[in-house]
Amino acid sequence: MKILIADDEPMQRELLAGFLLKQGYAVSTAADGEEALVLFQREHPQLALIDHRMPGLMGDALLVEIKARNPLARVIMITAYGEVGTAVTVMKAGADDFLEKPIDLTQLLEKIQQIEQDLDIADDVAEVAETLAAGPLPMEIxxxxxxxxxxxxxxxxxxxxxxxxxxxxxxxxxxxxxxxxxxxxxxxxxxxxxxxxxxxxxxxxxxxxxxxxxxxxxxxxxxxxxxxxxxxxxxxxxxxxxxxxxxxxxxxxxxxxxxxxxxxxxxxxxxxxxxxxxxxxxxxxxxxxxxxxxxxxxxxxxxxxxxxxxPLRRRREDIPELVAHFLKRYARRPTRVGLETMDLLVRHDYPGNVRELEHIIQRSLTLARGTVLQPKDLPEEVRQGPQVHQGALQERLDAMEREMLSAALAQVDWVQTQAAERLGISERVLRYKMGKHGLQRPKD
Ligand SMILES: Nc1ncnc2c1ncn2[C@@H]1O[C@H](COP(=O)(O)OP(=O)(O)OP(=O)(O)O)[C@@H](O)[C@H]1O
Ligand SMILES: [Mg+2]
CATH class of the missing domain: 3.40.50.300 (P-loop containing nucleotide triphosphate hydrolases)
Known part of the structure; x- marks a missing residue:
């Protein structure tokens, strides 16, 4: 699979590119939206990883341009941590998924593998659709x-x-x-x-x-x-x-x-x-x-x-439609869902899947005072957003640091002075961190 990375931060770009190359993907990188669009036209990647905030052509605009050129291309938006509203904005703008900084590489890989699977499936479905008269379903699903x-x-x-x-x-x-x-x-x-x-x-x-x-x-x-x-x-x-x-x-x-x-x-x-x-x-x-x-x-x-x-957390794009479906079923008067509320709903992990979402909507409708569902109408665990535990955050930061170090070292053929310079740290700190992460020049 071909992947395009658009990010104005060189460090982040190289980290991602290095990581994905190692996983066997074909990667091209762009430092801004305009360059990304040129590359997209030329190389037809199936997936684009886009930094939401870039100078010039912003992530949102780039997303729209990409989808206009190829609606089947998948886009994962990289958003700043804890920025309210962005998740749902980018999903609404047509992103297929989003990831928060700092990027958890394991999670990124999972998402990419999921997309690969989906693309295979999409091919299958297209094939089946041809041989099967797919009429309307006899029930609302x-x-x-x-x-x-x-x-x-x-x-x-x-x-x-x-x-x-x-x-x-x-x-x-x-x-x-x-x-x-x-x-x-x-x-x-x-x-x-x-x-x-x-x-x-x-x-x-x-x-x-x-x-x-x-x-x-x-x-x-x-x-x-x-x-x-x-x-x-x-x-x-x-x-x-x-x-x-x-x-x-x-x-x-x-x-x-x-x-x-x-x-x-x-x-x-x-x-x-x-x-x-x-x-x-x-x-x-x-x-x-x-x-x-x-x-x-x-x-x-x-x-x-x-x-x-x-599970519902693997098909978050269905959440807004399900919310509308349950509102139609349970609201006694026309009710809308505020942007921030929808954002929280899209982010929640739903261990109880669609039934949990159904209950959340029923409950929130009971509590809501107006005709717009607000975050305060949502249950505590949804309102708090995804929980990043202390331990989990530290683990993610460590994994990211390790990945950045090894990418930087590999790029300069393990010359520590150069790697330290690239990373913006002293050689002493570099050696300390290499020791901490057990990084050693691989023997060929
Ligand atoms: N794709 C969907 N579209 C609309 N409603 C859905 C969808 N999936 C589930 N629901 C609704 O969510 C609720 C739970 O669904 P269902 O009872 O079929 O789940 P289940 O997998 O059998 O759960 P359990 O394992 O707990 O028995 C039901 O009210 C169902 O109508
Ligand atoms: Mg059941």
Missing amino acids: IGSSPSMQETLSVARRVADSPWSVLIQGETGTGKELIARLIHLLGPTPDAPFVEVNCAAIPENLFESELFGHEKGAFTGADRQRRGRFELARGGTLFLDEVGELPPLLQSKLLRALQEKRIHRVGGERDIAVDTRVIAATNRDLRAMAETGAFREDLFFRLNVLDVELP
Whole structure:
């Protein structure tokens, strides 16, 4: 992948360039916006890292120029630490992501790798879109981000097949929503969609819940009852939190899936069931299968097709649209979200994903006095912005210092006088810092 770096600070520019080159990317650098635009035209990079504050053609303007020339080019904006409003401004202006100074190189690399993946996916999606008549979805699902587009495209593809689908994703990412979508896109949208929450049913009632029972099968079974498998005949059985299924039930479920037949508790005959099974879990079921915490054969049965739901912090571009979606759903009068508020919402990490965002909006609407949501209406943890812990900050600064030192040293072939000069420190301090970071001239 080709990356363009635009930054007026030579040190920062070289640090980034050196780091990315080492990671195997093709890099070109520009000291200002005009130069960046010339390079962009000439080299067609897929990604630009732009310092938000540059003399002349400012980062914002450069962003607009780049997107005007190639809307598919990705742009990560580098913003000053703690500047309120910039994150949302740059996202609104069309940036794909932002990073705060001092740049955390590990985080930068993660973002770049994510973009690379997205670009691959975008190619795939474009390909699939050609072969698939992608009509409107039968339900309202927000997801313009590349990773959600990929998920939705997979959902469309698996919907028609009779095989089991396993939906994996963190809590609140929309697993149930996608399960319903797959059902509605499938061949029998009018047949029942029956849900079983494997975490919520007491173990001793589970078998009867799933497969039903005959009258008198056990104490309290005073009449015959059909189980959810049967109720879902011809339609979809949704096994939520399937990772919590007790071991005994795992084997019974496996048998039902293999034989496509069930029998009720206390029943004599088998009943054929043509039920499609969709399972969901927020656990790493593969890992559980590997350690024996989940039956491996059942895992493979369920996981014939799989759909992965990305966490919300990996698709922040969906946040403004989701906010609008939930406002429309829950606000009793037209309500807007202030710029600063949206900025905080876009930055929050959402361990509880979309559900957390939904709750935040509901709660804030209750607290809001006017028709504009203000930062003070947001919960404490969102209002405080991303937490940089003392330790974490020191770690980041150390990593950055180490990276700057080694880049400077490498550039002058480890001549310490020259490196010290470049870095603007004395040789003595340089030697001290090299010792601290364990930096030594690599042996060839
Ligand atoms: N892409 C989306 N667009 C609109 N609403 C969404 C989206 N994703 C999730 N939601 C909403 O967020 C809430 C949580 O979604 P859902 O219940 O499907 O998550 P889940 O992954 O099943 O969570 P859990 O693991 O906790 O069971 C629901 O109210 C759902 O409607
Ligand atoms: Mg759920």
